[in-house]
Amino acid sequence: MAHLSNNFSEWVNLQIDNESSFAFSEAVRSPSLSKLAGGVFPTRKDEEWKYTPLGDLLDSSPGRDTAVVFDHEYIESLKQAMPLAHTIVFLNGEYSEEYSDSPTALEDSGLSISPLSQLEGSALKLAEDTILNSTLTDDNIFQHIALGLSQNGLFIEVNKNIECQTPIHVIYISTAHGVTAFTSPVNVIRVSSNSHLKVVEQYASLGEAAVITVPASYIQLDDGAGLNYYKIGVENASTNHICNTSVRVAGSGRFESHQYLLGSNLTRSNLEVSFTGPGAEAILRGVYLGDENQHLDVRTYLDHAYPHCSSDQHFRGILNGHSRGVFNGLVLVREHAQKTDAQQSNKNLLLSRDARVDTKPQLEIFADDVKCAHGATVGELDSDALFYLQSRGIDKKDATLMLTRAFAAEVTQEIDIDSLQTYVQDKVSASLDEIVIPSD
Amino acid sequence: MLSIKNLQVSVEEKPILKGLNLEVKPGEIHAIMGPNGSGKSTLAHVLSGREGYSVDAGSAHYKGLNLLEMAPEIRAREGMFLAFQYPIEIPGVNNTSFLKKALNEIRKHRGEEELDAIDFLGLIKKQMKLVEMKEELLKRPVNQGFSGGEKKRNEILQMAVLNPMLAILDETDSGLDIDALRIVAGGVNKLRSAENAFVVITHYQRLLDYIVPDFVHVLSDGQIIKSGTKELALELEERGYDWLIEEAESKA
Numbered sequence: 001m002a003h004l005s006n007n008f009s010e011w012v013n014l015q016i017d018n019e020s021s022f023a024f025s026e027a028v029r030s031p032s033l034s035k036l037a038g039g040v041f042p043t044r045k046d047e048e049w050k051y052t053p054l055g056d057l058l059d060s061s062p063g064r065d066t067a068v069v070f071d072h073e074y075i076e077s078l079k080q081a082m083p084l085a086h087t088i089v090f091l092n093g094e095y096s097e098e099y100s101d102s103p104t105a106l107e108d109s110g111l112s113i114s115p116l117s118q119l120e121g122s123a124l125k126l127a128e129d130t131i132l133n134s135t136l137t138d139d140n141i142f143q144h145i146a147l148g149l150s151q152n153g154l155f156i157e158v159n160k161n162i163e164c165q166t167p168i169h170v171i172y173i174s175t176a177h178g179v180t181a182f183t184s185p186v187n188v189i190r191v192s193s194n195s196h197l198k199v200v201e202q203y204a205s206l207g208e209a210a211v212i213t214v215p216a217s218y219i220q221l222d223d224g225a226g227l228n229y230y231k232i233g234v235e236n237a238s239t240n241h242i243c244n245t246s247v248r249v250a251g252s253g254r255f256e257s258h259q260y261l262l263g264s265n266l267t268r269s270n271l272e273v274s275f276t277g278p279g280a281e282a283i284l285r286g287v288y289l290g291d292e293n294q295h296l297d298v299r300t301y302l303d304h305a306y307p308h309c310s311s312d313q314h315f316r317g318i319l320n321g322h323s324r325g326v327f328n329g330l331v332l333v334r335e336h337a338q339k340t341d342a343q344q345s346n347k348n349l350l351l352s353r354d355a356r357v358d359t360k361p362q363l364e365i366f367a368d369d370v371k372c373a374h375g376a377t378v379g380e381l382d383s384d385a386l387f388y389l390q391s392r393g394i395d396k397k398d399a400t401l402m403l404t405r406a407f408a409a410e411v412t413q414e415i416d417i418d419s420l421q422t423y424v425q426d427k428v429s430a431s432l433d434e435i436v437i438p439s440d
Numbered sequence: 441m442l443s444i445k446n447l448q449v450s451v452e453e454k455p456i457l458k459g460l461n462l463e464v465k466p467g468e469i470h471a472i473m474g475p476n477g478s479g480k481s482t483l484a485h486v487l488s489g490r491e492g493y494s495v496d497a498g499s500a501h502y503k504g505l506n507l508l509e510m511a512p513e514i515r516a517r518e519g520m521f522l523a524f525q526y527p528i529e530i531p532g533v534n535n536t537s538f539l540k541k542a543l544n545e546i547r548k549h550r551g552e553e554e555l556d557a558i559d560f561l562g563l564i565k566k567q568m569k570l571v572e573m574k575e576e577l578l579k580r581p582v583n584q585g586f587s588g589g590e591k592k593r594n595e596i597l598q599m600a601v602l603n604p605m606l607a608i609l610d611e612t613d614s615g616l617d618i619d620a621l622r623i624v625a626g627g628v629n630k631l632r633s634a635e636n637a638f639v640v641i642t643h644y645q646r647l648l649d650y651i652v653p654d655f656v657h658v659l660s661d662g663q664i665i666k667s668g669t670k671e672l673a674l675e676l677e678e679r680g681y682d683w684l685i686e687e688a689e690s691k692a
Contacts, residue, residue, distance in 0.1 A: 383491070388528040388582075391488050392542035392598065393516035393549070402541070406532025406581075 007061040008212075011182075012036055015149050023116040023150045023186060028128050032148035041141060051326045051358045052268055052297045057240040060210045062182035068092060068175050071206055075099055078171050078204055081232065081423035085169035085200065088113065092174055093152055093183035099171075110162035111197070116153045116186060127155045127188040131218045134246040135274045135303070142242045146184040146216035153186035153215075156199065158225075160192040167198035167417060174239070176209035187217040191225040198228040200420060203235055204263075211239040218246050221253040223277065228256045230420060234427060235264040237292070242268045251277025251306070258415055259286035259298065262427050266295045273311070274303040275337075284313040287411050287424075289431055290323030290355070297326040302342065304333040304367075310341040316411050317348040318404060319355035320435045327359040331374070335366040344374035349381065349407050351400075351435065401432050441466050441606055441637050442487075442507075446498035448662075449479075449486050456482045458662035459498065464606070467634040471648055471673060472641045474659035475681045480641045481525060483659070484610040487639075488522035489515050502606065516542075517549035519605035523595040523612050530582040535594070538582050539564065539601055546602060567600040571627045589620035596627040603631070608639045613647035625650030645677035660685050 016033050041058060042049040070091050079087055086106060089099035095115040103113055119127060136143045154170050174181045191197050205211040221227055235241060241264050249255045261267050273282045288296035302311045317325040327346045348357040361374040381403050389399035408428045415421035442464040449457040456479045464470055474480050486493050487500065489512030500507040502520060544554040568575065571593040583591050592612055599607055613621055628638065628651050640651055648670060656672040657664045660681065665688035666672065
């Protein structure tokens with residue numbers, strides 16, 4: 001059963017005929033728009049969406065609030081995660097010249113950055129080719145929303161043999177008062193042979209009205225290229241966020257991803273990585289931290305299609321209140337992908353009786369000379385460790401906080417940008433401080 | 441300082457301590473010896489406030505306070521310390537920041553000013569010499585990747601930093617080679633004073649060569665069946681526990 005009619009799908013259908021300026025040419029938009037014209041959204045009867053209800057999102061009918069005022073101090077506080085980065089800010093989907101660093105700062109660096117709305121000629125074609133080459137499945141309706149309705153986003157391109165010293169920090173902020181704010185930014189990142197780059201995508205929201213954010217990111221790494229890609233979600237409790245990320249890593253390339261889902265009402269993050277040559281590597285890390293009625297859903301798909309590639313995934317969930325976490329990780333090792341090394345680990349900490357997690361790590365192996373392992377755990381804090389801390393004078397609440405922070409820190413300590421590591425760890429601590437630990 | 445009267449404790453309805461009496465005064469070192477399963481570790485756990493033990497009768501007072509009603513952290517803040525038989529590994533919690541937090545909780549409780557990072561580092565470096573511990577262990581998560589001996593030394597380091605009034609050492613000698621044993625005992629001896637007291641729980645007499653007790657008690661089947669001085673420990677070393685247990689049974 002599909003949601004045949006709802007506020008959101010009706011709104012999407014109206015947008016198809018909208019004359020607004022869209023980011024992409026017909027070549028990219030048309031296939032997506034024809035998919036959207038059907039207006040079919042998944043329900044929990046679809047296996048892929050079994051654990052994730054879309055009700056809140058589908059009830060919303062986005063509008064456009066031209067009088068919205070953005071909070072200057074809040075924007076500045078978000079920038080503090082990456083004070084040394086080249087920063088690009090989008091406000092309710094629109095590129096903000098005021099808050100973004102000037103692209104001229106990057107001249108002659110071998111790195112070019114442009115909002116999609118300003119892209120033309122060969123650069124636009126390169127961005128669109130990257131999207132058309134991507135691996136996201138054709139029945140992924142939220143990808144079609146992003147591609148069909150996107151008005152903006154960011155294109156990043158690095159030439160060959162460049163060590164980019166300055167990381168890129170892209171901040172998407174939605175502010176919604178009275179009217180539901182919808183954005184569907186698209187990011188395209190191309191890293192040419194033997195170049196290395198770090199990109200942080202941060203999503204934030206303000207206001208009492210609903211926010212819907214449907215981003216899609218398309219990443220392509222050429223031979224020997226490397227990208228460290230960080231996604232930080234710090235949205236408010238009226239935000240529904242559904243994103244798709246497609247990554248193609250060529251031979252000897254290295255993709256490193258860190259996802260920290262620390263806010264929102266609903267987040268579903270789908271990350272698909274394909275190796276398109278031998279000897280490539282993918283490192284995937286993430287923490288999802290939920291409280292109250294939050295729903296955080298992380299999906300990963302790793303396609304080992306070439307030999308001698310390695311992937312290493314480590315995701316941790318911390319769930320309190322009535323929150324719910326979902327981890328679904330599929331590693332596919334194809335017949336010719338000999339000498340594959342694929343590791344996957346998902347550990348979850350439930351801080352309340354009403355919190356819940358569904359975890360499903362999966363390995364599908366068709367090659368015979370591989371090293372693969374996966375595992376998942378769901379548990380409570382170690383009572384021996386709690387008692388040990390208490391026996392040294394630390395009360396139960398503080399001991400619980402220390403152990404929970406430590407549980408997250410085993411992943412967050414791998415963030416190799418100092419300011420970002422501090423920012424994420426402080427956010428985790430602040431969220432945990434607000435959590436009421438039941439005393440028994 | 442510590443007064444235990446007729447303490448009866450069970451675990452999952454199985455009686456473990458069956459009327460235990462013990463008086464510890466400031467400046468004293470008491471050794472509690474006994475065969476496996478006699479209730480030694482249960483005594484240590486009940487005194488430190490571990491969950492899962494049911495006190496069926498009797499009382500335990502520390503500095504006049506009803507110990508059995510106090511949360512574990514309050515016992516610690518009032519100056520009690522348990523050196524664990526099996527110190528717990530805590531991944532992700534830094535050894536130094538853990539100990540600084542513990543010390544400052546205790547100082548706050550006493551109405552003393554909290555130590556800042558610099559003062560704390562000065563203190564901990566001084567106390568590390570006492571237990572001959574490598575400085576790199578301070579940077580690691582609590583007990584993670586420590587050898588058995590390093591874990592026990594870390595317990596004694598914590599004791600030295602927290603400076604308790606009453607320390608209970610639960611089989612601190614188990615799994616230690618003779619050098620580590622000497623270092624751990626040396627740490628205890630340097631900390632002993634006329635104001636504080638130690639309860640040393642051990643299976644073997646060996647530790648008592650290095651930490652000389654004022655009193656030795658033999659625990660068997662949940663009761664202290666004999667008390668004496670350090671000579672009793674030597675006799676136990678020579679003759680084992682059986683003769684004492686038989687003697688106690690024939691009396692009963």
